[in-house]
Amino acid sequence: MAVETQGARSREGDWHRNSRARQARERIIKFLLTACAYVSIFTTIGIVVVLFEETLRFFLDVSIVEFLTTTRWAPQQGDFGVLPLVYGTLMATFIAIAVALPVGLLTAIYLSEYAPKRLRRWLKPALEILAGVPTVVYGYFALTFITPFFRDSVLPGIGSFNALAAGLIMGVMIIPTVASVSEDAIYAVPRSLREGAYALGATKRETATKIVVPAALSGIVAAVILGISRAIGETMIVTIAMGSQPNFGGSPTESMQAMTAYIVQVVGGETPRGSITFESIFAVGSALFLMTLALNLASYWFVRRFREIY
Amino acid sequence: MAQGTQVKKRGEGTEGPQFKANMSARYGLDRVFSVVVTLAALVGIVVLAVLLVDVTRDGSSMLSANFLTSFPSQIFPENGGIYPALVGSLWLLGLTFLISVPLGLGAAVYLEEYAEDTRINRLIEINISNLAGVPSIIYGLLGLGIFVQLLAPITGGGSVLSGALTLSLLILPVIIVATREALRAIPRAIREGGYALGATKWEVIRSHLLPMALPGALTGMILALSRAIGEAAPLLVVGVALYQTYATSGPLDGYMALPTQIYDWISRPQQIFQDSAAAGIVVVMVVLLVANSVAILLRNRFQRSS
Amino acid sequence: METKKTREGRGVSEVSDERREVRPETGGAAPGGGSTLGMKIENLAAFYGSFRAVTDISMDIQANKVTALIGPSGCGKSTFIRCLNRMHEVIPGARAEGKVALGEQDIYAKNSDPVVIRRRVGMVFQKPNPFSKSIYDNVAWGAKINGFRGNVDELVERSLRQAALWDEVKDRLKESGFGLSGGQQQRLCIARTLAVEPEVILMDEPASALDPVSTQKIEDTMSELKKSYTVVIVTHNMQQAARISDYTGFFYIENMGDPGHLWEFDETEKIFSNPDRKETEDYVTGRFG
Numbered sequence: 001m002a003v004e005t006q007g008a009r010s011r012e013g014d015w016h017r018n019s020r021a022r023q024a025r026e027r028i029i030k031f032l033l034t035a036c037a038y039v040s041i042f043t044t045i046g047i048v049v050v051l052f053e054e055t056l057r058f059f060l061d062v063s064i065v066e067f068l069t070t071t072r073w074a075p076q077q078g079d080f081g082v083l084p085l086v087y088g089t090l091m092a093t094f095i096a097i098a099v100a101l102p103v104g105l106l107t108a109i110y111l112s113e114y115a116p117k118r119l120r121r122w123l124k125p126a127l128e129i130l131a132g133v134p135t136v137v138y139g140y141f142a143l144t145f146i147t148p149f150f151r152d153s154v155l156p157g158i159g160s161f162n163a164l165a166a167g168l169i170m171g172v173m174i175i176p177t178v179a180s181v182s183e184d185a186i187y188a189v190p191r192s193l194r195e196g197a198y199a200l201g202a203t204k205r206e207t208a209t210k211i212v213v214p215a216a217l218s219g220i221v222a223a224v225i226l227g228i229s230r231a232i233g234e235t236m237i238v239t240i241a242m243g244s245q246p247n248f249g250g251s252p253t254e255s256m257q258a259m260t261a262y263i264v265q266v267v268g269g270e271t272p273r274g275s276i277t278f279e280s281i282f283a284v285g286s287a288l289f290l291m292t293l294a295l296n297l298a299s300y301w302f303v304r305r306f307r308e309i310y
Numbered sequence: 311m312a313q314g315t316q317v318k319k320r321g322e323g324t325e326g327p328q329f330k331a332n333m334s335a336r337y338g339l340d341r342v343f344s345v346v347v348t349l350a351a352l353v354g355i356v357v358l359a360v361l362l363v364d365v366t367r368d369g370s371s372m373l374s375a376n377f378l379t380s381f382p383s384q385i386f387p388e389n390g391g392i393y394p395a396l397v398g399s400l401w402l403l404g405l406t407f408l409i410s411v412p413l414g415l416g417a418a419v420y421l422e423e424y425a426e427d428t429r430i431n432r433l434i435e436i437n438i439s440n441l442a443g444v445p446s447i448i449y450g451l452l453g454l455g456i457f458v459q460l461l462a463p464i465t466g467g468g469s470v471l472s473g474a475l476t477l478s479l480l481i482l483p484v485i486i487v488a489t490r491e492a493l494r495a496i497p498r499a500i501r502e503g504g505y506a507l508g509a510t511k512w513e514v515i516r517s518h519l520l521p522m523a524l525p526g527a528l529t530g531m532i533l534a535l536s537r538a539i540g541e542a543a544p545l546l547v548v549g550v551a552l553y554q555t556y557a558t559s560g561p562l563d564g565y566m567a568l569p570t571q572i573y574d575w576i577s578r579p580q581q582i583f584q585d586s587a588a589a590g591i592v593v594v595m596v597v598l599l600v601a602n603s604v605a606i607l608l609r610n611r612f613q614r615s616s
Numbered sequence: 617m618e619t620k621k622t623r624e625g626r627g628v629s630e631v632s633d634e635r636r637e638v639r640p641e642t643g644g645a646a647p648g649g650g651s652t653l654g655m656k657i658e659n660l661a662a663f664y665g666s667f668r669a670v671t672d673i674s675m676d677i678q679a680n681k682v683t684a685l686i687g688p689s690g691c692g693k694s695t696f697i698r699c700l701n702r703m704h705e706v707i708p709g710a711r712a713e714g715k716v717a718l719g720e721q722d723i724y725a726k727n728s729d730p731v732v733i734r735r736r737v738g739m740v741f742q743k744p745n746p747f748s749k750s751i752y753d754n755v756a757w758g759a760k761i762n763g764f765r766g767n768v769d770e771l772v773e774r775s776l777r778q779a780a781l782w783d784e785v786k787d788r789l790k791e792s793g794f795g796l797s798g799g800q801q802q803r804l805c806i807a808r809t810l811a812v813e814p815e816v817i818l819m820d821e822p823a824s825a826l827d828p829v830s831t832q833k834i835e836d837t838m839s840e841l842k843k844s845y846t847v848v849i850v851t852h853n854m855q856q857a858a859r860i861s862d863y864t865g866f867f868y869i870e871n872m873g874d875p876g877h878l879w880e881f882d883e884t885e886k887i888f889s890n891p892d893r894k895e896t897e898d899y900v901t902g903r904f905g
Binding site (some may be wrong): 043176288 | 343346351358416437448450454482510533537552569599
């Protein structure tokens with residue numbers, strides 16, 4: 001069979017364009033992809049429904065006012081004042097931010113203004129490894145290294161479980177979050193602002209701290225809020241290193257229980273499902289969810305505001 | 311408007327220059343500051359190094375081939391190992407990969423290539439960025455309510471499948487964000503070139519966009535999956551076994567996992583269990599460091615070529 | 617067209633009489649005319665990495681005059697002007713060779729501090745780049761970091777007046793500098809530069825991103841400024857160069873990829889009416905570029 005060469009174009013019969021089948025396939029694929037995107041919506045709906053359904057049941061037995069305002073948490077005795085757990089969570093979070101805010105921000109300044117390009121390329125991933133360390137590992141480190149270190153050096157009276165070691169290590173855990181989001185913001189500050197400062201006779205430090213950082217402020221605020229949100233939701237470090245004793249008003253060297261640690265304690269125990277105690281983890285979970293939700297939305301808002309400026 | 315007479319001259323009415331720029335003090339502060347920021351950048355690295363050394367030292371007595379292939383033991387803890395936890399974590403990893411990657415790719419492709427800027431799509435977007443910040447233990451409560459209880463007939467209750475489904479939802483936002491960024495980095499011209507040849511949207515996506523986005527997306531996926539391997543809190547809520555006498559062999563079996571095994575050991579007071587925990591941590595850290603290094607290498611290569 | 621406009625230009629007719637004549641229109645307003653310095657550039661070359669962007673530049677910049685730099689895009693005017701206050705080296709990999717004297721001092725000498733030089737040789741950029749601070753702080757900041765000992769309120773008002781912005785912002789000094797219009801932002805940047813009391817002001821196409829009305833205001837400001845400052849301005853707008861400058865330098869690249877040269881430098885009227893070189897004439901009459 002010789003190839004016919006009478007025309008440069010092939011004959012119409014050589015093509016098998018089944019446009020109707022193709023269109024149908026496109027529609028099916030679009031449907032499947034849309035479904036994938038909607039999984040995230042269903043996840044959120046699922047979280048809200050599961051949490052609030054059980055929480056509602058809990059509040060049929062325990063008054064919401066008691067839950068939110070009293071300061072004794074002892075489920076066995078029927079005392080459900082959530083404040084001691086909130087106190088534990090906030091104490092650890094506060095210590096964590098006291099570490100992560102200065103260290104993270106200074107790290108961000110170093111990465112974007114000072115680090116040689118090649119070093120920056122390796123330092124950022126190294127920080128990501130820090131963020132990827134499982135939190136049980138941090139918990140182990142806080143419990144078996146940091147706490148004994150404090151006991152043997154400056155704080156002989158520190159408890160085996162305490163908020164200080166847990167908070168400090170949690171701070172290390174969120175350094176990468178604060179540093180990375182702040183660095184993105186600082187890096188995004190236009191070159192022209194730095195040049196404007198240099199042209200007035202500013203030094204590198206003056207430019208970085210007085211022009212660049214203020215210009216990136218809303219991005220940095222977003223980073224810190226995100227860090228707070230991470231710390232509040234962190235579970236294993238506080239479970240392992242801070243203890244399981246609700247302790248309202250305790251000092252950082254004492255054992256106290258965080259909200260997340262309480263949930264772990266209950267699901268790991270023999271508490272029967274459907275009991276008030278079991279339902280209480282959903283109430284605590286709801287409080288946790290709402291706290292982090294508010295922080296995440298605030299962070300999102302700050303990031304958007306930052307993007308609008310530049 | 312300022313005319314000649316209104317313009318005051320420099321130094322008018324004052325003697326000599328009014329600037330006393332104390333350069334040595336300013337440069338002194340500059341030097342101090344550059345040292346401080348450098349040290350700050352090293353804090354995390356130093357803690358990581360101390361942690362690794364400490365854990366390796368604590369775990370060295372337990373680390374052996376036997377540790378990897380044995381069941382944990384209450385009676386003879388010195389002969390115990392992490393075999394079922396290791397198998398369980400590999401099951402979790404495999405199932406989570408199979409569930410989360412297609413879902414994440416699909417959602418990212420939809421949001422980046424199909425979605426027009428309607429209200430519902432904006433809602434999906436805000437929703438995803440918010441889900442990324444939901445504490446992992448909350449995902450545990452979600453998994454408990456949906457996969458363990460509601461869907462028990464399908465998932466077998468507290469099975470490794472329930473665990474993997476929970477972890478998949480947990481890491482989905484990370485995968486979606488990473489894939490979207492990779493897709494966004496592809497120039498418009500590639501898409502238009504495809505359409506100009508008469509390709510449909512999906513044909514362009516499948517044969518051009520996905521292959522090009524893959525290296526970047528892969529980095530995000532590896533980081534997300536390594537996060538999944540390290541998660542303990544949600545698994546504790548959805549019923550991971552802290553002890554079981556068999557290794558997981560099917561998706562509906564019960565399971566143990568590395569981080570929860572480590573947690574269980576840490577919470578026992580005897581020194582031998584603490585050492586076991588440290589040995590377990592070494593195993594997890596080796597797995598994660600390898601995974602992370604691969605991800606970083608991939609990204610650096612990808613960034614260089616693009 | 618161009619030359620006709622030039623002849624009408626006020627600035628040019630002043631200089632045309634006699635180069636040595638000192639500021640006829642300012643009369644005695646400037647206290648002892650020696651308060652500002654000129655600059656002397658010898659064999660300057662600027663590099664980005666190994667790429668030579670401009671080369672062999674020698675010129676004298678007269679004190680209390682406006683010197684305009686014109687020429688096609690990409691021929692090194694901006695690079696050159698950034699060498700005059702050591703801003704060029706802020707870009708990673710960039711460096712300059714040669715001698716730039718501010719008065720008697722070589723700013724590239726070993727003992728010259730770039731931070732000090734930049735205070736003495738101010739710069740206004742192409743795009744307005746106000747800091748994310750209040751209008752007041754935008755102006756006051758540079759003076760504060762440079763150890764200003766006088767009354768800051770007075771300094772801010774004086775600088776804003778000189779930049780012809782005071783009347784527009786005097787009631788909202790505490791508001792953000794971002795809230796101003798583009799032209800106001802640029803005048804704010806000029807005020808900010810004036811507040812550190814430099815000897816020389818460099819302007820890199822200061823009006824190119826602005827509308828005609830704002831451009832007019834900036835030009836008005838400039839003719840005021842030269843009473844007290846030495847001004848160097850890069851511009852793409854030849855009418856602007858003709859209107860406001862006393863001297864004009866024409867930058868040119870012969871072949872693609874070559875470094876830029878200072879092709880011709882003379883009094884503005886000469887450059888626009890009867891330049892020595894053909895390329896200059898082609899450019900100022902709009903035949904290319």
